[in-house]
Amino acid sequence: MNNLMLTWKNLLHRPLNLLLNVLLFALGVGLISLLIQVNTQLKEQFDRNQAEIDMVIGAKGSPLQMILCNMYHIDNPTGNIGVGEAKPFLNPKHPYLKTNIPLSLGDSYSQFRIVGTLPGILDLYAASIETGEMWKDAFDVVIGKAVAETAGLKVGSEFDSSHGFNDDDGMTHEHDTKFKVVGILEATGSVIDQLILTSPNTIWEVHEHDHSAEKMDNILTAEQLMQYEDKEITSILVQFKSRKSIPALNMPRAINSNTDMMAASPVYEINRLYSMIGIGVETLRYLALILIIVSALSIFISLFNSLKERKYELAVMRVLGSGRTRLFSLILMEGLLIAIIGTILGLAIAHIGMYFVANGMEGSYKYSFSGLRFFKEEAYLALGALAIGILAAVIPAIKAAKTNIHETLNG
Amino acid sequence: MGKTTLLHLLGGLIKPKTGEIIIDGQDITSLSSKNIDQYRGQNIGIVFQKPHFIASINILSNLLLTQKLAGRKQDKNEILAILENLEIKHRAYAKPNTLSQGELQRASVARAVLNKPKVILADEPTSALDDQSCEQVIQLLQKTAVDLDAALLIVTHDGRLKDIVNHQILLG
Incomplete structure (x- = not known):
């Protein structure tokens, strides 16, 4: 029984909460990943076909x-x-x-x-x-x-x-x-x-x-x-x-x-086109950001609520020799684990989705897109997503670390 | 009055404002908060009035975690042997919420003695139990304390224990 295992079991103990949090997170990450993929590949295609034509x-x-x-x-x-x-x-x-x-x-x-x-x-x-x-x-x-x-x-x-x-x-x-x-x-x-x-x-x-x-x-x-x-x-x-x-x-x-x-001038006209499409892309990006913020909030709320049910468990863990830092990291890891699963799921959905969309786009735009390419921006996206997962868990983790054994068990 | 507070003081769960608490030559009031957590995990076993276990993992895992938190090697066979002694080995892979109160209290005795502590503290261990379970739990506590050569301190207002325990301190 190690910390990771315990974290995972604790998450599985509330399967519906886990499902909701992971899905919300995956939706946000997936939407952004899809935007990155379409945007980057479209730009690449436009650039390649510009052939330095003035x-x-x-x-x-x-x-x-x-x-x-x-x-x-x-x-x-x-x-x-x-x-x-x-x-x-x-x-x-x-x-x-x-x-x-x-x-x-x-x-x-x-x-x-x-x-x-x-x-x-x-x-x-x-x-x-x-x-x-x-x-x-x-x-x-x-x-x-x-x-x-x-x-x-x-x-x-x-x-x-x-x-x-x-x-x-x-x-x-x-x-x-x-x-x-x-x-x-x-x-x-x-x-x-x-x-x-x-x-x-x-x-x-x-x-x-x-x-x-x-x-x-x-x-x-x-x-x-x-x-x-x-x-x-x-x-x-x-x-x-x-x-x-x-x-x-x-x-x-x-x-x-x-x-x-x-x-x-192709450069001028294509930039004009980007700025027109850009409004739509920007709106989608904000939507994705809102999704991620809501899912961070959802992680925060479910961790915070679970602490109420788990206050005796946490107190007992301290009685058994667990220091405050362990309780802190245990809760933090729950947030992080949700973020990791959500991010992987989101990226997977976005790339599988892109794989199918790519086939359709090839027909109508005569351009080849791929769902199998990963972009640098997606690495930043993943890092950002994990940071948000940790951030959502910080306050519940501090609360867990502050568990007072005497008061909790005497109550 | 103040029975539980006294027990918590002895277990290092709270620090006294003045005075010292010495267990086997070690003044536990002088330990830092991190060290006292560690010391307690290794040397003091506590049985609470209500047995609290981590709800998401089974009894065996709870006890494996108990070994880990005390900084000991996780030993499944040792745990199963203790659970067999307490006649709840068949419940090792069950989640805590599926155990009866009597079974849970026996499991928490197992948890208290698992790390071979020098002191076993029990806070109203029998008050939620029927007569049969009560007797069983007390006998178990006494027997293990003898086996481990550990001091056993029971805080209770349960009259059923009056005739069983030899040293008694009355707090008014």
Whole structure:
């Protein structure tokens, strides 16, 4: 019979109290753990997909929508822009732009977006070809790892695209020419894993409905693209040569006021998004804190009440040779033990919950989340939770240590 | 009057304002509060009027704890032997609240003598017991005191004990 055993038996002696205290504690800890997991992984995904893109140019509309659509591929395009108008920003010799990658969106295959772009997009996301080769001809596609795994495509596979971003049977394009997989990218953990890449003219050809237009050469460079001034693309992803140069800083404003196009900064827009989501997250965090405070109070009250029932036991323990410090630590350990069990249970529930939520999120956001990752913040959470457990037990423990044998047993 | 207070003084549960209490050459009033707890655990066995046990653990565990709190090795066989002597070995694994008053009082005798004390103090040990249990408990106390060569002091107003105990001090 050691102290830990005695503590545990004392807790088990009041099973309903134990259940209530542990559950309350686990709820508070679990909710915070879930918030940490979602928040951290979401931020990581956003950061990884930012790919150091400084500016996105697209059609006028909601700047946030444009960023979400063209960088994170989770929203619809704001519209298209003419190659003629965008020409200066497509020019690889532009004095202030380091990278400028055009994107043409509009089609998908089994919910994966088909992107008409230039080979330079691979450098933007630090991606490289794992099997196969780069696209050379129209309707050649290079696909991300997740596309290959989920849609079961291999090098040499052929498929028809569907119009829009939903996998809708009625919207399937019927073409003489099918898309043909020529390469598969290595997994990068960024959004490019979820994309089907091809040349811009492939996207145009899918949407040329008179089919009479004479066949054009496959576009593989910006110079080639710039010749088709009457065609349209969806957006341009831009990296500046120097972020802090005055012309670079002024460029978005100049584009927005002098052209029919819109330019937006991903950092600014995503921070705006965080601050909007932030209110909800903050509310949940307060709720979790209130839960933990209530559970601390509940631990305090049940320990305090149990002392009344146990005053003779405590007095007898002192008669048997137990010092005040032992009684103090005995009660303190009861609070701590509840906190430990509650914390473990809370973390377990939150991670198992996240494991299942992750599967759902992967489908709707095309991002991979995991319930099996533990974060530094959760270690702080656990330490804080244990401290609260001890804190809740301090006053009852002091009261226990002050047990007066003579008065108690003479009463 | 003051019977229990006297017993608590002798057991080191309270300190006298003046004077000293000497047990086997040791002045217990001069011990610090931590040391007196330890000294009591090892040298003084006390039987109270109402037997209080830790409700969440069984009788055996209560007695194991008694050994531990006195700083002794926990010895299950020793405890079971004592419980057998007191005819409550079959209750060793029962929770205290399932024992009768007589059984509980015998268990508390077991607890008082378990650490082989020099002094056994009993505060109204029989007042809650029927005649049969009363006699049993007193005989047990006397027998163990003799076995352990310990001094046995009983504080009581139970008339049934008048003819059994030889040295009697009357407090008015």
